[in-house]
Amino acid sequence: RNGAGKSTLLNLITNRKFPDEGTITLDGATVAENDALLQQVFLINEQNLFPEGMKVKKAFQVTKLFHPSFDEEYALQLCKKFELNTKKKIKSLSTGYQSIFKNILALSVNVPYVFFDEPVLGLDAYHRDLFYKLLIEKYSISPFTAVISTHLIEEVATVIENVIIIKKGTIIKNQSCEELLSSGYCISGTASQIDSYLSSYGSSQELIGTDSIGGLKTAYLLGTPDSSAVSGLEVSQMDLQKLFIQLTNS
Missing domain, CATH: 3.30.70 (Alpha-Beta Plaits)
Structure with a gap:
């Protein structure tokens, strides 16, 4: 629910915020200030971390500097599917196309762990359906761990394999979707x-x-x-x- 701690947790995992206590590790190594590990994770959320005057295509080029595995050619293909004009400045994009732009980054970055925080914010039904199809297609070709934080539970239920439910900062369920529903x-x-x-x-x-x-x-x-x-x-x-x-x- 709102305020449960989902976005805070994702920001902590990806080093955008720092924990008051404890440590976050990946393969036994601490994530904090570890560039090599941070290259293996990618988060999209409501924040735009690019200069607002930057154009979409330039943002793809900059992303490749931080994540060398970023597939710019694939990103441009997705832009055509979503009808995203790569010559537009990021700040001029509507809420829906801001989400589309970030989703394209996430689907093209090719890292082991990708975190989607409300990825369909502002998207119409057609574009939401297209996003889910492309996510499954990408996963089937090149498997990776995708974590989706969303309030549209009914819509995402057919996509996810495992469910984590957080209540007031505490994990109350963490199991496969099939096991949870059959319980x-x-x-x-x-x-x-x-x-x-x-x-x-x-x-x-x-x-x-x-x-x-x-x-x-x-x-x-x-x-x-x-x-x-x-x-x-x-x-x-x-x-x-x-x-x-x-x-x-x-």
Whole structure:
């Protein structure tokens, strides 16, 4: 959720901020002020670290100075796909095209660890879909670790392999998406039916939340439904967004 610490964590990992305590390491070596290690990571977020008067194509050339593996030819191909004018100054780009510009940098940089902090900010549905397709295409050709921090959970659920949920600076879930979704279920019916189910069979399971609309009620539980007690009730798998909402509900 907002303020949980996602962006702060990514800034710490990539050395844009420094921790008050503890150390951040990569392969056993401390990341802080370590140029060789920092060349292996790349972060895009809402910040633009290039001079605002710089043009897009020049920014590609500058990126290659810091990350020699940056594929400028591939970046220009992506510009055509997204219809990004490389002669434009970065400051003149709309919010959506600012995101597109940064995503192109991230997809072209060719480093082992790429961090996307709200990568689809300002993007329309077409460009969001194109970004996800290109991300999967890039990963299938040349695998790398991509970390996506996003609020559009339902949209990204089909892309990600592992889920980390942070609540108020603490990691509360860190497992594969498949394992997480199979760890619980939703059960729906009338309010009296659900209350009866919870009182009789819910004590051995963890109730993480409920929703009520009119006389209908849905309960979200971690565990396995009691097959002998679900007659007349609707049981379904939790989707990732619903699970996230319930787990982070204060």
